[in-house]
Amino acid sequence: MHFPRPSLAEEMCEALQGSNLFNDAPNGLFLAAPRRTGKSTFLQADLKPELERRGIAVVYVDLWAAPQRDPGELIAEAIGAVLRTHLGPIAKAAKASGLESIGIAGALKIDTSKIGRPEGSTLTEALRALHLLAKSPVALIVDEAQHSLTSAAGEDAMTALKSARDQLNRPGQVNLMLIMSGSDRDKQLRLVNANAAPFYGSSIKHLPLLGDDFVTHLVGLIERQRPELAPVDQPQLAWAFQTLGQRPQFFIDALGQALSPFGDADTSAKGQRFEALVEVLARRRLDQDRQQMESDYLVLRPVEQAVVWRMLEQGPRFRPYDVEALRFYSEKTGGPVTRAMAQKAMEALRNRQPSLVWKSARGEYAIDDAAMHQWYQQRAAAGTWPPTGPQWGSDEE
Numbered sequence: 001m002h003f004p005r006p007s008l009a010e011e012m013c014e015a016l017q018g019s020n021l022f023n024d025a026p027n028g029l030f031l032a033a034p035r036r037t038g039k040s041t042f043l044q045a046d047l048k049p050e051l052e053r054r055g056i057a058v059v060y061v062d063l064w065a066a067p068q069r070d071p072g073e074l075i076a077e078a079i080g081a082v083l084r085t086h087l088g089p090i091a092k093a094a095k096a097s098g099l100e101s102i103g104i105a106g107a108l109k110i111d112t113s114k115i116g117r118p119e120g121s122t123l124t125e126a127l128r129a130l131h132l133l134a135k136s137p138v139a140l141i142v143d144e145a146q147h148s149l150t151s152a153a154g155e156d157a158m159t160a161l162k163s164a165r166d167q168l169n170r171p172g173q174v175n176l177m178l179i180m181s182g183s184d185r186d187k188q189l190r191l192v193n194a195n196a197a198p199f200y201g202s203s204i205k206h207l208p209l210l211g212d213d214f215v216t217h218l219v220g221l222i223e224r225q226r227p228e229l230a231p232v233d234q235p236q237l238a239w240a241f242q243t244l245g246q247r248p249q250f251f252i253d254a255l256g257q258a259l260s261p262f263g264d265a266d267t268s269a270k271g272q273r274f275e276a277l278v279e280v281l282a283r284r285r286l287d288q289d290r291q292q293m294e295s296d297y298l299v300l301r302p303v304e305q306a307v308v309w310r311m312l313e314q315g316p317r318f319r320p321y322d323v324e325a326l327r328f329y330s331e332k333t334g335g336p337v338t339r340a341m342a343q344k345a346m347e348a349l350r351n352r353q354p355s356l357v358w359k360s361a362r363g364e365y366a367i368d369d370a371a372m373h374q375w376y377q378q379r380a381a382a383g384t385w386p387p388t389g390p391q392w393g394s395d396e397e
């Protein structure tokens with residue numbers, strides 16, 4: 001069940017095509033929203049079809065689909081796949097009429113399996129070929145684009161995309177649209193904020209989250225399917241959706257559970273209305289999320305905890321091994337912490353599954369899941385930081 005967002009998609013297309021004045025989307029559109037709020041769904045199910053309706057050739061690639069692989073290769077493959085769909089009929093036509101006559105000789109020489117490899121064609125050439133073959137602008141959507149910054153190869157790919165954009169676009173004529181999404185604004189900032197960043201100077205927009213119209217839509221469905229429940233208490237459901245961080249999947253799960261005749265025994269036993277059950281389930285999910293983060297934190301060794309604490313406290317200002325950081329680690333662990341010890345802790349944090357720490361190819365560190373920052377801030381504000389519990393070591397040798 002997909003709740004479509006056509007007007008947001010249309011608005012974005014207008015911006016990308018450069019039809020509204022004073023917007024820099026034609027230089028690249030950078031979108032941020034937390035995990036599981038519907039970014040990939042929107043990009044694939046709303047934005048891509050709308051771009052295609054406008055006659056634009058669309059390439060979509062999610063860098064998290066295969067996080068261990070070279071982002072440059074993933075991007076190249078995605079371009080290659082779309083290129084091939086255009087190459088089929090054209091290749092035949094070209095043979096019949098002569099390559100030069102249709103002006104795509106260069107495009108046809110591209111070996112789609114070698115795009116982006118040293119011996120193959122470059123991303124720019126491939127994108128230019130796609131533009132020529134499709135006879136239309138090209139939109140490249142890179143989902144979870146910040147992941148490209150974790151390897152030198154990924155950084156190179158981003159630089160190559162910027163160069164492709166500069167070569168293909170003219171003032172007033174957008175031939176290559178770049179759309180980059182990410183789950184963490186701070187990490188995405190590294191694509192646009194530093195002088196040496198691939199897209200220096202571009203700005204990041206928040207992708208609007210699903211809101212009241214989504215809740216209204218679901219309320220409509222419920223009232224149609226279960227007329228005996230009408231009128232549904234929409235504000236109460238909207239509150240539950242907020243509590244769930246506007247993550248649609250969890251909300252739909254909670255609704256399903258609350259409406260199910262075999263639902264949750266300890267809540268439905270109280271004979272409450274289903275809206276109240278949804279609220280209970282939402283709170284419970286929130287508690288589970290927090291407990292998960294708490295136990296993830298509590299199982300860490302003391303130096304690792306201190307490093308995570310420092311990262312949470314410092315945010316983008318975090319420096320792992322400067323004098324103040326080492327002093328902080330020593331203070332929190334109650335013993336001297338050397339640079340080597342801190343490095344070892346950092347490696348352990350990166351190697352955990354799932355990884356707690358994100359590292360860029362340039363050696364910048366950040367908390368992997370941005371939701372942890374919220375958790376930290378809430379606890380800090382409530383005076384319940386740091387979490388205490390069974391300390392590490394108590395049940396080990």
Ligand SMILES: Nc1ncnc2c1ncn2[C@@H]1O[C@H](COP(=O)(O)OP(=O)(O)O)[C@@H](O)[C@H]1O
Nearest residue numbers: 001002003035036037038039040041042248249
């Ligand atoms: N517009 C929508 N309507 C209904 N469900 C949605 C919608 N967008 C997302 N979802 C649900 O939420 C889940 C997470 O969405 P996803 O697009 O993967 O989020 P993100 O890419 O931000 O992590 C999806 O699996 C889907 O079940």
Ligand SMILES: [Mg+2]
Nearest residue numbers: 039040041143
């Ligand atoms: Mg996604």
